[in-house]
Amino acid sequence: MAKYGMLIDASRCTGCSACRIACQMQWQLPPNIAFNRLEFRERGTYPKAKLDIIPVQCQHCDNPPCLKVCPTGATYKRDDGIVLIDHKKCIGCKYCMIACPYNARTIDEEKHVPEKCKFCADFVVKGEKPPCVTTCMNGVRIFGDLDDSNSEISKLILTKDVHQLLPEKGTKPSIYYISK
Numbered sequence: 001m002a003k004y005g006m007l008i009d010a011s012r013c014t015g016c017s018a019c020r021i022a023c024q025m026q027w028q029l030p031p032n033i034a035f036n037r038l039e040f041r042e043r044g045t046y047p048k049a050k051l052d053i054i055p056v057q058c059q060h061c062d063n064p065p066c067l068k069v070c071p072t073g074a075t076y077k078r079d080d081g082i083v084l085i086d087h088k089k090c091i092g093c094k095y096c097m098i099a100c101p102y103n104a105r106t107i108d109e110e111k112h113v114p115e116k117c118k119f120c121a122d123f124v125v126k127g128e129k130p131p132c133v134t135t136c137m138n139g140v141r142i143f144g145d146l147d148d149s150n151s152e153i154s155k156l157i158l159t160k161d162v163h164q165l166l167p168e169k170g171t172k173p174s175i176y177y178i179s180k
Contacts, residue, residue: 002145003081005118005174006177007153007162008055012138015040022135026120031060035117035133036163052152052179057132058083058104059119059165059173066096066105082119083175088110101169119143146174 020034027035036057041119044050067075075096076085092112097105103174105114110146120130133141144153153176156162162176 001079001147003147003174003175004008004060005081005144005153005175006119006133007142007156007160007178009178010052010054010143012140012176013038013055014138016137019055019141020133022131023114023117026131027118029115033108033115035106035115043146045051054177056102056104056165057175058119059102059171060117061174062172063170065099065101065126065169065171068163069095070101071095078121080124081139082121082124083116084116084118085116086123088112090114092107101166101171102173167172 015038017038020036020038020064023029023035024031029035036055037080038090039054039056040054042049042052043052059174063079064075064083067077071093072089074086075083075085077083094107094114097107097114105116108115113180123130129143133143142153143157144151148154148155157176160178162178164173164176
């Protein structure tokens with residue numbers, strides 16, 4: 001079985017938000033809810049200051065802290081590594097939101113339950129890529145099977161200088177980053 005992941009080349013990101021908007025349109029989200037966001041981080045000092053743009057979303061961790069704290073089992077991890085929420089089981093306690101070190105969940109104010117990136121699981125089972133990947137004109141996001149050594153994502157992870165967010169948390173994210 002495949003284990004899905006994403007490589008985000010932050011050095012190519014211009015901050016256009018096409019990925020966020022594509023996701024919002026796909027899932028019919030209101031403007032105040034986004035499953036992925038852009039973080040802007042300054043580095044360096046004037047006159048050589050730089051602005052890094054980091055796309056952040058649910059990291060679909062191998063060791064997801066959100067899953068461990070869920071009292072009802074609403075948060076679960078599929079065999080392919082995708083972490084999802086079963087809203088029929090969710091009681092809206094928000095423990096998962098507190099446990100996530102990536103601040104990747106948002107609350108749906110109408111339903112009173114957390115929401116997050118689904119890695120577009122419905123697309124993936126049909127062999128399609130998530131809209132955040134296909135919409136980006138700069139090729140920032142690469143999606144694929146981390147267990148397939150011949151996949152584009154696996155080859156890039158082996159050949160590029162990649163890192164994961166907050167490795168000290170022990171969550172083992174399925175999202176890798178190339179920085180500027």
